Amino acid sequence: MSYFDNAATSYPKPDEVYSVLIETMKNMGGNPGRGSHRMALDAFRAVYETRVKLAKLFNIDDPLKIAFTQNATMSLNLAIKGVFKPGDHVITTSLEHNSVLRPLFSMKDEGKIELTIVEADGQGVISLDDIEESIKENTRGIVITHASNLTGTIIPIKKVGEIGKKHDLLLVVDASQSAGVLEIDVKDMNIDILCFTGHKSLFGPQGTGGIYLKEGVEITPLMEGGSGSHSKLRRQPQEMPDLLECGTLNAPGIAALGAGVDFIMKTGMENIRKHEDGLTEAFIKGLQEIDKVRIYGPETVKRTPVVALNIGDIDPAELSALLDEEYDIAVRPGMHCAPLAHRSIGTDETGAVRFSFGYFNTAKEVSEAIEAIKEIADFYEGK
Numbered sequence: 001m002s003y004f005d006n007a008a009t010s011y012p013k014p015d016e017v018y019s020v021l022i023e024t025m026k027n028m029g030g031n032p033g034r035g036s037h038r039m040a041l042d043a044f045r046a047v048y049e050t051r052v053k054l055a056k057l058f059n060i061d062d063p064l065k066i067a068f069t070q071n072a073t074m075s076l077n078l079a080i081k082g083v084f085k086p087g088d089h090v091i092t093t094s095l096e097h098n099s100v101l102r103p104l105f106s107m108k109d110e111g112k113i114e115l116t117i118v119e120a121d122g123q124g125v126i127s128l129d130d131i132e133e134s135i136k137e138n139t140r141g142i143v144i145t146h147a148s149n150l151t152g153t154i155i156p157i158k159k160v161g162e163i164g165k166k167h168d169l170l171l172v173v174d175a176s177q178s179a180g181v182l183e184i185d186v187k188d189m190n191i192d193i194l195c196f197t198g199h200k201s202l203f204g205p206q207g208t209g210g211i212y213l214k215e216g217v218e219i220t221p222l223m224e225g226g227s228g229s230h231s232k233l234r235r236q237p238q239e240m241p242d243l244l245e246c247g248t249l250n251a252p253g254i255a256a257l258g259a260g261v262d263f264i265m266k267t268g269m270e271n272i273r274k275h276e277d278g279l280t281e282a283f284i285k286g287l288q289e290i291d292k293v294r295i296y297g298p299e300t301v302k303r304t305p306v307v308a309l310n311i312g313d314i315d316p317a318e319l320s321a322l323l324d325e326e327y328d329i330a331v332r333p334g335m336h337c338a339p340l341a342h343r344s345i346g347t348d349e350t351g352a353v354r355f356s357f358g359y360f361n362t363a364k365e366v367s368e369a370i371e372a373i374k375e376i377a378d379f380y381e382g383k
């Protein structure tokens, strides 16, 4: 199968990820931070090593400022519901995933926050001026994705960080589509909270993710429970990562995520990006030759390896099923958990079919996909 659904979850993973997962389960089966025997200490060490690797990847000084979560959704809920207070005004964009929109809408509906959604244009591009012009006296923060999971639009986070710094706002970044693909430097970009998922371009297993909290950012945890430390305290310990990590961690998954980060470091993020950019450019170029294909996303700014399209008026679900059953090609149709992004690009009624490439895809697979799309477009045109 040609797997072009890497924006949903990357597949395959580097071999090391599978072997570290099994190795950790088999030989480091203790509970990290919950015992002084060798296996518990080994599991604790494996988790800590992944913290160190991620801190290096994101230029975070203190690895203990990263708490592990199950995914970006959990990190974003922790951030949004944990830092914003009644009366705060929050700015976000129409490119956001539901894991940003739903927690924000629920806080708005409960009367806790005011919300401004900056609308992307028809190509999925956000104007930084629109963000700055939305700032009001009670604006407390900006919650924004680094890259859209529908259009692939890359948001210049460093510039958003400059706006945030100038107006003393909290900057919460959803790095689900960028961690492992784009440079992320929390210091240079003025990021206060970074939310990431492990199973996409970081090559970790599903069920892994994390949240980085800059020193001094106050957060109320959504959950409380065992942390393996300060057991006599009535409430959750206040220091990171224990503040946001309660209950037993997914140590094998986190250790395997570390192997994913090692793979990125070893391969070089620029090389990964170059390969994926090459596939994306070839795909778009091939599609431009085919009548009836509408390609969405930015032409003026860079994009991640994500290309959403429609062919004539073929139902995206039907097209995706056809690609799977007849051509062995895996893609994702529908709304992509990003309803407002679809509204921005004009596909909220129809949806679209998303192709998302990864490091393990090949140029041959991409040219076969172009041929498949051509055949389908010709067939439907002839009908």
Ligand SMILES: Cc1ncc(COP(=O)(O)O)c(C=O)c1O
Pocket (backbone or CB within 6 Å): 007, 008, 071, 072, 073, 074, 096, 097, 099, 145, 147, 148, 149, 174, 176, 177, 197, 198, 209
């Ligand atoms: C931009 C964006 N944010 C958040 C998420 C949520 O990630 P997860 O499902 O790992 O929580 C996704 C996943 O598709 C995404 O693309």
